[in-house]
Each structure stands twice: as structure tokens, then as C-alpha cells.
Amino acid sequence: MLALTSLAAVIVVRAAADEALPLMGPAPAFTLTTQDGARVSLHDLRGKVVALTFIYASCADTCPLLTAKMAGLQTRLGTDFGPRVFFASITVDPERDTPDVLKHYAHGHGADLRGWAFLTGAPAEIHEVAKRYGVYYKKSARGDVDHTFLTSLVDSRGMLRVQYLGVRFDPDEMLRDLRSLIRERQALGGARSER
Amino acid sequence: MITRRELLRGVTGVVGGLAWRPGRVLAEPSPETTRLRLYHSPSICTAPQYIVEGLLKADGFSEIKYVKTTVAGISKLLASGGVDVSLHFVAPLLIQLDAGDPVTVLGGVHPGCFELFGADRVRVIRDLNGKTVAITELGQPAHVFLSTMLAHVGLDPHKDVKFVEHPAAECKQLLAEGKVDAYLAFPPDTQELRARKIGHVVVNSTVDRPWSQYFCCMAAGHREFVRKHPIATKRALRAILKATDICALEPERAARALVDGGFTSRYDYALGTMKDVPYNKWRVYDPEDSLRFYGLRLHEARMVKSAPQKLIAQGTDWRFVNELKKELKS
Numbered sequence: 374m375l376a377l378t379s380l381a382a383v384i385v386v387r388a389a390a391d392e393a394l395p396l397m398g399p400a401p402a403f404t405l406t407t408q409d410g411a412r413v414s415l416h417d418l419r420g421k422v423v424a425l426t427f428i429y430a431s432c433a434d435t436c437p438l439l440t441a442k443m444a445g446l447q448t449r450l451g452t453d454f455g456p457r458v459f460f461a462s463i464t465v466d467p468e469r470d471t472p473d474v475l476k477h478y479a480h481g482h483g484a485d486l487r488g489w490a491f492l493t494g495a496p497a498e499i500h501e502v503a504k505r506y507g508v509y510y511k512k513s514a515r516g517d518v519d520h521t522f523l524t525s526l527v528d529s530r531g532m533l534r535v536q537y538l539g540v541r542f543d544p545d546e547m548l549r550d551l552r553s554l555i556r557e558r559q560a561l562g563g564a565r566s567e568r
Numbered sequence: 569m570i571t572r573r574e575l576l577r578g579v580t581g582v583v584g585g586l587a588w589r590p591g592r593v594l595a596e597p598s599p600e601t602t603r604l605r606l607y608h609s610p611s612i613c614t615a616p617q618y619i620v621e622g623l624l625k626a627d628g629f630s631e632i633k634y635v636k637t638t639v640a641g642i643s644k645l646l647a648s649g650g651v652d653v654s655l656h657f658v659a660p661l662l663i664q665l666d667a668g669d670p671v672t673v674l675g676g677v678h679p680g681c682f683e684l685f686g687a688d689r690v691r692v693i694r695d696l697n698g699k700t701v702a703i704t705e706l707g708q709p710a711h712v713f714l715s716t717m718l719a720h721v722g723l724d725p726h727k728d729v730k731f732v733e734h735p736a737a738e739c740k741q742l743l744a745e746g747k748v749d750a751y752l753a754f755p756p757d758t759q760e761l762r763a764r765k766i767g768h769v770v771v772n773s774t775v776d777r778p779w780s781q782y783f784c785c786m787a788a789g790h791r792e793f794v795r796k797h798p799i800a801t802k803r804a805l806r807a808i809l810k811a812t813d814i815c816a817l818e819p820e821r822a823a824r825a826l827v828d829g830g831f832t833s834r835y836d837y838a839l840g841t842m843k844d845v846p847y848n849k850w851r852v853y854d855p856e857d858s859l860r861f862y863g864l865r866l867h868e869a870r871m872v873k874s875a876p877q878k879l880i881a882q883g884t885d886w887r888f889v890n891e892l893k894k895e896l897k898s
């Protein structure tokens with residue numbers, strides 16, 4: 374009886390863990406400039422699970438916390454990071470965040486640029502991307518940028534699956550979500566795109 | 569190498585989600601309207617809808633209008649279609665549903681915000697038996713909430729308490745002068761009464777059970793707006809719930825936005841409200857439980873005729889909030 378109860382509990386837990394993330398619709402497309410000056414689009418990342426954040430380099434308080442949290446996940450993803458999972462951090466301060474500034478910011482946070490791009494663009498491009506992801510930002514007179522901290526997870530087929538608001542989210546939960554999307558990718562034959 | 573278990577997981581996923589085939593996946597369409605009207609009343613526990621403008625713009629709304637009203641005027645605005653989607657208090661919403669107003673409740677936003685302030689002679693709710701309570705208007709949220717509290721402790725709000733109507737500023741003054749026995753206040757009045765040490769808190773719905781266990785403020789829309797504009801409704805609710813998270817996660821930023829936006833004048837009271845009100849519960853509490861709890865109390869107080877289940881069946885639509893609970897994590 375005890376064994377049956379335990380088995381039932383295991384099944385329930387596993388079923389919950391395997392519950393697929395919702396499908397919010399196609400992730401809004403964008404083409405922006407990386408820290409190396411190359412142009413990259415979301416479509417180029419098709420086949421990988423993408424975590425998309427909005428930050429700016431001179432942010433002194435909250436952005437570094439978010440970037441540090443993502444850097445921690447980069448490590449925990451191990452060999453999945455890069456080939457299967459890609460991070461993209463888009464600046465909300467394109468006037469100041471040139472590719473060089475973003476490259477310096479990336480190095481300062483220990484970002485592995487084989488799986489992480491820091492993106493900038495013309496102010497109008499950034500405005501459009503932020504708007505399409507539901508990110509609000511506004512530059513203050515002092516020069517800092519008030520913005521929504523919204524991290525979006527995009528699956529390997531370019532579908533927006535879940536968004537995390539703020540920086541106090543549970544990194545374990547995001548890791549579970551990323552791994553769940555990696556499993557989906559494998560089931561869909563996504564491994565082909567690694568070759 | 570993919571293990572059998574991983575393969576099964578994948579298969580389950582593919583079969584379970586028909587929409588996973590790219591050809592069958594539909595983009596979330598553009599909202600049916602880019603115009604949204606909300607209200608602006610003196611109460612600031614409804615802060616999410618006051619700091620939501622930028623988020624609404626990010627979600628596709630280009631014409632956002634705030635209609636000024638009193639707290640007592642919110643029900644009329646919502647029923648008449650003067651606002652499209654807005655926050656409103658749970659107890660007055662139930663009275664509206666019972667009256668057949670074309671309103672659809674969309675989800676809970678936060679529990680607790682109102683506080684019952686009493687004179688020294690009032691220590692518990694039952695002490696209000698035979699006493700005088702100041703309210704701004706019969707039927708307005710403070711009167712309705714207080715009636716549910718009276719009913720909960722076995723008092724009859726129609727007979728056991730004398731309600732006197734005065735403007736809010738006078739209500740506070742009457743309590744300060746000891747000319748009334750109690751006053752039920754909403755933020756920022758709650759902050760002000762505490763700061764000025766007027767009366768004492770008899771019930772604080774942010775922490776005192778059972779009130780703290782149910783939503784006080786809920787999101788609702790005009791029924792026709794929700795029916796004709798489901799995409800816009802979901803986007804408006806998404807923006808409001810994001811704003812609710814911001815109130816919880818960044819109270820200083822939210823309080824500053826309230827003051828800068830002209831929705832309230834005192835930053836300290838606004839910040840106190842952001843820190844006191846549990847804005848982090850919209851994913852946790854069940855909105856139906858809140859409607860049922862307050863519906864039963866209002867039924868006991870003979871302020872609604874219908875059973876809660878009927879009101880829930882005819883006046884709610886949880887589709888959007890249920891989707892958003894999965895899509896928006898924090």
C-alpha cells in the first residue's frame with residue numbers, strides 16, 4: 374500500500390514537472406547589432422532555446438542583478454549553453470550602449486559570448502522590439518533608464534513560451550523551464566540544427 | 569542519445585500540444601481596439617491601473633484615457649461602459665452582478681487594503697452594535713465592506729449600526745473629534761489616519777483573517793467590451809497584472825510613478841500603501857473563493873439576493889487570468 378502511494382506521488386510529481394509551458398504565440402522578430410558589430414536576428418537563433426532580457430550597461434542597481442542571475446544560469450546549463458540555449462540581452466539605452474560598451478559589459482559579467490549576445494541598434498529599432506515584447510522603458514533627466522525587467526523564453530521554433538517579470542524570480546524555476554524547452558527541442562529533432 | 573523516457577516525454581509533449589506544429593500555431597492577433605478607458609479615483613490601492621500606461625502602450629494600446637471619479641462612482645462607470653477594463657472592489661462588484669449590471673469579473677488583483685478605524689470604545693467589530701459609523705455614501709465600497717464585516721460577526725448592518733454620510737475629509741475629522749465611533753478607510757486615508765494617530769485600527773484587512781485571505785480588489789470589464797474585444801481584454805489584464813507585480817517588486821518605483829502621474833500627492837503615503845498591500849498574491853489566491861466568501865456575507869446581510877454560485881456563473885470569465893498565470897512568472 375505504501376509502495377503504491379509512493380508510486381502515485383512520483384507519478385503526480387513527474388506529470389507536473391513534465392507539464393508543457395504555455396504557447397503565447399510567435400516571438401516578435403528582430404534584427405539587431407551584437408557587441409561585435411554583427412547583425413543578428415531572432416530567426417538566426419532558430420533551433421535554439423533563447424532567453425531574452427532587457428538591460429542597459431550603465432544601470433547601477435537592478436540590471437547587474439539580472440545579468441548576474443543569467444550568468445549563474447549560463448554556468449548551470451553546462452554543455453547545453455551555446456549549442457542548445459542562447460541568451461540575448463537587449464539594451465534599452467541604445468544611445469550610450471555601443472557595441473564596444475556592451476562588449477565591455479559582457480566581459481565584466483563573465484558572459485560566454487559563444488552563447489550570449491548583447492544587442493543594440495538604432496533607437497527606433499530598440500523601441501519597436503521593446504514594444505513588441507511588452508517592455509516599457511523611459512529615460513529620466515538624470516540619464517538612467519526606468520524599464521520593465523522582463524525575461525522572455527523563446528523555444529527552438531521561435532515561439533514565445535513564458536515571461537518572467539522582475540529580477541527576483543527563482544533561477545531554479547527558470548532552469549527547469551529552459552531544460553523543459555531543451556527536451557521539447559530534442560523531441561522535435563532540434564539536435565540536427567547543432568551540426 | 570535520447571533515452572526512452574526522454575522520447576516518451578517528447579512524444580507526450582507533441583501529442584499533448586496540437587498547436588506545436590508550426591502550421592497550426594497562430595500569432596496572438598492585434599488587439600481589436602487600441603483604445604482603453606480606466607478610471608482615476610482617490611483610492612490608491614488600485615495603483616496597478618495608475619502605473620500601467622507605459623505597459624499598455626507596450627501591449628498595443630495607443631489611446632489610454634483616465635476618467636476621473638469618486639470611489640462611489642466606480643460601479644456606475646463600469647456598468648455604463650464609461651470604462652472598459654478596470655480594478656474594482658469585490659463586494660460592490662457582487663452587488664452589481666446581483667443587480668444584473670453588464671460587468672464581467674476577470675481576476676483577482678490583491679487582497680486586503682481597507683482598514684476599520686475605531687474610537688477607543690470600539691475594540692472589536694461587535695463593539696459597533698448600537699454605534700455610529702461614518703461613511704461617504706450608502707452603497708459605496710466602505711459601506712458594503714463594513715456590512716460584510718458586521719454580518720460576519722452576527723450583526724445586522726440594517727439595524728444594529730447607524731451610518732452617517734459625510735465627505736471623506738469630514739469622516740476623518742468626525743472620528744478625530746470622537747463624534748463617530750468608526751470609519752472604514754482605503755489607502756491613502758489609512759496611511760493618513762495612522763500617521764495622524766486618529767482612532768486605532770480595529771481590523772486591518774491586509775493582515776487580519778479572514779479578510780486578508782480573500783481578494784479585495786479585482787479586475788473587471790464591461791461585459792460588451794470583454795465579449796467584443798477578447799484580445800484587447802487579455803492584453804489589458806496582462807498589463808495590469810504586470811503593473812501589480814511592479815507594485816510588489818519595486819514599491820519605490822511604483823509610489824514615485826503614482827505621485828509623478830498625479831494620482832496622489834504624498835509619496836510617503838503612496839510608498840506605505842505599496843509596502844502594506846499584498847500585491848504579490850494574484851497568482852496565489854483563487855478569485856472564485858473571494859467572490860464566494862463575500863457573496864455569502866452579502867447574502868447574510870441581505871444585500872444580494874442571488875447565491876454566490878449563480879453570480880460567479882453569470883459574471884466571471886477566468887480564461888484570461890488562467891492563461892496569464894502560466895505565461896507571466898515572477
